[in-house]
Amino acid sequence: DAGITQSPRHKVTETGTPVTLRCHQTENHRYMYWYRQDPGHGLRLIHYSYGVKDTDKGEVSDGYSVSRSKTEDFLLTLESATSSQTSVYFCAIKGQYYGYTFGSGTRLTVV
């Protein structure tokens, strides 16, 4: 989708283990975002980045950390996965004219 890929697409992990999700863009955009999607909640912002090594928290950042060492990669880490973090995770980039482009998502199940 328009130069943005997420990996993995699906993951099952055990409670208490660390998990890292990757978002890769090929369009050199400055802004990147991580959202989680849960029924009845829409999409909620976890963290975002406005440049290499520049990140900030969103509304549901507890239990998550991010890193951006290169323009093209934005990593989301669940430091110690819990069942409440079972969700679908979407990465997005902000392109020209304000529009966001979303990746295809990562479905994460914590058992």
Add this chain to the structure above:
Amino acid sequence: QQQVKQSPQSLIVQKGGISIINCAYENTAFDYFPWYQQFPGKGPALLIAIRPDVSEKKEGRFTISFNKSAKQFSLHIMDSQPGDSATYFCAASDIYNQGGKLIFGQGTELSVKP
């Protein structure tokens, strides 16, 4: 003040009918209001968007109506088709501040019956 409230949660419309989804916001700093369409297993895709300097924007069968004084905006889908069956999200953003982050409504699941 960052919330965007969306209604209804679900909507069933007959083919050829008009689908209407409403959103309300509180933060008067918001200056960009997009609608996203999402099919199962896919990421949301930008459908149409409006800035607050206009009251209406139309693209094909999709129209956004915007009421700045009431802090409300809505999506109208004319001549609804079964292929329009999807989840729709409204969103709002202060595009030049706070990282331009989008605040989403809760979503509306639209089903268009043949």
